[in-house]
Amino acid sequence: MLKTNVYFVRHAHSTYTPDELGRPLSEQGFMDAQLVTDIFKSENVDFVISSPYKRAIQTVEGIANWIDKEIIIEDGFRERKLAEGSVVDFNEAITKVWENPDFAWEGGESNVDAQKRGGEITMKVLKNYEGKNVAIGTHGNIMVLIMNYFDAQYDFTFWKKLAMPDIYKLTFSERELIGVKRLWERGVHNG
Template sequence: MLTNLYLVRHAHSVYSPDEIGRPLSERGFMDAKTVTELLKRESIDDVYASPYKRAIETVEGTAKYIGKEIKVVEAFKERTLAGKPVEDFTAAITKVWQDEDFAWQGGESNKTAQKRATDSLLQVLDRNKGKNLVIGTHGNIMVLMMNYFDSRYEFDFWKRLEMPDIYKLSFREKKLMEVERIWKVSD
């Protein structure tokens, strides 16, 4: 019996320094409707999400469709890159992916962020054997969770993610059996 986790990277959001309250953009809301339509076909049992508004807004249509409340999990929030805005985001994010133990001041290393998120992911797997679950999250932490199970999911994979994006991870117990991308960008 497989457990399927649909990791959903949030849709496009309106940039603001308010990480927690940053909402989806107009385009993001349109894409969130597409996420809902795609997930309607997947017999979803439950919906989890990061506490960040953009992650919740991306998957709330799915939760409404199945008639369930979103279960907010603090550990599914985006990794904290640094305690204050970095001057060069590309250089800063590259450095943490080159050295999994390195952390910028006030930020999380890849190893620390991965442990935070995967500890909760493994608990969700334990409690939901044989179910189809949506997890609304963020690009960097999503790839760190995927990387825990398969090292092919790394920095270059993260750079190719869309916003939003959906990956179906199929597990037998806690062993990753298959990964399938189900988000297709329309032309």
Template sequence: METNLYFVRHAHSIYTPEELERPLSETGVRDAVRVTEFLKKEVIDQVVSSPYKRAMQTVEGIASFIGKDIEIVEDLRERTLSGKPVEDFDGAITRVWQDPNFSWEGGESNSVAQKRGVGATLLLLENYRGKNIVVGTHGNLMVLIMSNFDPSYDFQFWQNLEMPDIYQMTFAGNDLVKVRRIWEKK
């Protein structure tokens, strides 16, 4: 019995230092409509999401389409890079990917964030075995989860993600069987 998790990296958002309430931009809102249209082609049983507004906004259309509320999963939130804003984001993110156990002050290492994300994923696989679940989340955490099951999903892969992006991960039990990108850029 296969379980499909449709990991949805949130659409483009308006930058604010407040992570939890950061909303989608106008472009992001338009792309969230496209996300819904892509996911309508699949038979979706449930929608779960990070508690962050931009992730929920990206998947709320498909939740509405299937007539279900979004289930909030706290551990699907984005990784905390640092306890305070970093001056050089590219340098800071590169550093944590170079050493999975390194973390900036107040932040999570790749190892810690991955453990949290994989734990949430394994609970989804247990609770929704044989179902098709949309997972609203964030690029960094999504790739950390993917890399746990297949190390070829790495920093370079993350750098090439789009915003939004959708990857269907098919599992037999807790074993990853295949990954299929279902998002198509305009």
């Protein structure tokens, strides 16, 4: 039975701008991205996939350089859209969508919709890269929604405890999640 390892890499700290697509990593984010690359030097990654957002790409590009492969951009791993434009109170807005999975703010995605998108692209990865090790540059909310798609214990409380960056190795046997291991601890390798 072939095992597939999917490494979800939540992007490192970014410099806030209203430009979701082009927001770059901060100075701290670039330093942490180097630590992320160092962790992956012993993980035998075959492919690197990323959300189209710059901060996600910049977090995993060192891994792609290390294995000498191009980053495959997959729109399905972009962050969930919370609302059209900015929200007045982010904590209130994010809490409401997690409390009611079908609720969406105007112009935003509900948990149900975002999870469906994330689940579908992850299933595609599991099919196309079976037996491989795949690093995926992504974002906190969509990452946890995908993890929750496979195991309900990964919920809003879990999301609130994520670091930035963060790395979770999900091991699958075909489409079944059989193991989850955190690999990030301020650069300490937990592999």
